[in-house]
Amino acid sequence: MLFGALQQDPLQYFTDMTQQYGDVWGMRIGNFRSFFINHPDLIEDVLVNKARLYHKGRILQANKYLFGEGLLTAEGDFWLRQRRLAQPAFHRERIAAYAATMADYTEQMLAKWCGGEERDVHQEMMNLALRIVGKTLFDADVTHEAREVGETLDMLLKIASNFGRTVLLPLWVPTPQNLRAKAGVRRIEKIIYRIIAERRKSGQDTGDLLSTLLQVRDEDGTRMNDRQLRDETITLFLAGHETTASTLSWTWWLLAQNPAVEKRFHEELHCVLGGRAPTMDDLPKLTYLGLVLTESLRLYPPAWGMARLAEEEHEILGYPVRPGYGVAMAQWVVHRDARWFDAPLEFRPERWENGLAKRLPRFAYFPFGGGPRQCIGNTFALMEASVVLATIGQKFRLSVLPGQEVRPMASITMRPRNGIRVRLEAL
Numbered sequence: 001m002l003f004g005a006l007q008q009d010p011l012q013y014f015t016d017m018t019q020q021y022g023d024v025w026g027m028r029i030g031n032f033r034s035f036f037i038n039h040p041d042l043i044e045d046v047l048v049n050k051a052r053l054y055h056k057g058r059i060l061q062a063n064k065y066l067f068g069e070g071l072l073t074a075e076g077d078f079w080l081r082q083r084r085l086a087q088p089a090f091h092r093e094r095i096a097a098y099a100a101t102m103a104d105y106t107e108q109m110l111a112k113w114c115g116g117e118e119r120d121v122h123q124e125m126m127n128l129a130l131r132i133v134g135k136t137l138f139d140a141d142v143t144h145e146a147r148e149v150g151e152t153l154d155m156l157l158k159i160a161s162n163f164g165r166t167v168l169l170p171l172w173v174p175t176p177q178n179l180r181a182k183a184g185v186r187r188i189e190k191i192i193y194r195i196i197a198e199r200r201k202s203g204q205d206t207g208d209l210l211s212t213l214l215q216v217r218d219e220d221g222t223r224m225n226d227r228q229l230r231d232e233t234i235t236l237f238l239a240g241h242e243t244t245a246s247t248l249s250w251t252w253w254l255l256a257q258n259p260a261v262e263k264r265f266h267e268e269l270h271c272v273l274g275g276r277a278p279t280m281d282d283l284p285k286l287t288y289l290g291l292v293l294t295e296s297l298r299l300y301p302p303a304w305g306m307a308r309l310a311e312e313e314h315e316i317l318g319y320p321v322r323p324g325y326g327v328a329m330a331q332w333v334v335h336r337d338a339r340w341f342d343a344p345l346e347f348r349p350e351r352w353e354n355g356l357a358k359r360l361p362r363f364a365y366f367p368f369g370g371g372p373r374q375c376i377g378n379t380f381a382l383m384e385a386s387v388v389l390a391t392i393g394q395k396f397r398l399s400v401l402p403g404q405e406v407r408p409m410a411s412i413t414m415r416p417r418n419g420i421r422v423r424l425e426a427l
């Protein structure tokens with residue numbers, strides 16, 4: 001097994017291996033056996049039809065020190081209960097109210113931008129998305145912590161996605177990396193506990209997710225303790241900001257590479273909004289923007305791969321899967337498969353016109369996963385990405401500075417390795 005190749009560039013590794021071995025192949029790290037599946041029907045089987053035979057994969061499980069028993073990592077009845085509790089906070093009507101905050105925070109960022117300036121657009125999107133999650137879900141201003149959270153996260157995600165560490169070197173082994181990871185978690189926890197304490201003290205119902213979580217009671221009347229609140233809060237903070245920020249960064253990058261698409265994108269904003277801040281009601285009218293986002297999530301899915309651990313014995317295409325075996329799949333590979341997408345490496349938002357999504361197998365395109373564990377924040381993320389793109393796109397065009405190598409880095413999520421330096425052109 002080419003363990004080094006997997007560590008170094010998992011995107012390339014999974015692409016090459018799939019090209020060589022097809023829709024199902026096996027791999028082994030130490031004594032951990034795993035299948036990689038690449039056909040949409042097999043993926044549907046694992047995520048939907050046989051979902052109850054699986055738990056989350058080893059990388060997420062090995063990162064419970066960070067996510068605890070939050071929605072992303074919890075299992076079974078406990079997960080189901082938490083999911084039901086959190087779900088109302090993500091309903092369309094509820095998040096529609098967040099559009100104004102999203103536009104407002106974007107405007108605040110733009111107030112600091114000047115035409116002709118150079119900036120790292122990924123850094124900007126990360127700070128913005130963090131502030132938006134903080135405000136909309138927890139009614140907390142994390143402006144001052146944005147930098148610290150960003151840097152800590154950077155480090156944690158690098159460590160979190162290290163296949164070698166998760167399989168061979170569990171967290172209790174006091175390696176320098178593990179010690180750094182623990183210190184990082186403590187820094188993030190401090191911020192989270194501050195937010196929880198402030199809210200308990202004020203006792204206010206601010207109508208956000210944290211209010212809901214603080215109010216709910218079990219059948220026996222007990223409320224969520226600080227540890228549970230910490231787990232859910234950290235999970236939503238982390239799941240909700242990196243992913244959306246990366247979607248935005250990759251979209252700016254793709255727009256800048258494709259002048260015809262970029263032109264149509266700006267023209268639509270001008271026609272539909274005419275300089276106004278976008279609201280939730282405007283989004284269905286911004287049809288081209290919707291296609292741009294769909295296509296961006298195809299080529300650069302921030303959740304680039306997913307994994308499960310088998311709990312019960314069964315088969316995949318006749319191969320025996322035993323308890324403890326892993327099953328992995330990668331949006332990165334499926335979304336670039338020429339069986340489903342013509343000229344798969346080209347950025348063509350137009351391909352989604354005329355109902356392509358309906359003609360594809362269900363799991364040929366799954367940026368938000370699927371089945372019971374599908375992303376709870378997908379509507380939130382798409383709304384946020386649309387509002388931010390529309391607000392910025394009415395005022396600025398972003399051109400990518402020459403002489404930099406923009407490359408994806410695949411950790412738990414996939415983002416631009418060294419950021420993306422752009423020049424701002426005021427419109």
Ligand code: HEM
Pocket residue numbers: 056071072073083133235236239240241243244247301302303306307366367368369370372373374375376377378380381382
């Ligand atoms: C473009 C942005 C996003 C992408 C691509 C994305 C992708 C995903 C994917 C693929 C999963 C499934 C993981 C699995 O089954 O193993 C997932 C789960 C999840 N996501 Fe997202 N996500 C995004 C934004 C968000 C946002 C904004 C939030 C919250 C504010 C969020 C919260 C969650 C949570 C809590 C889960 C776990 C759900 C569960 O298992 O019940 N995500 N996300």
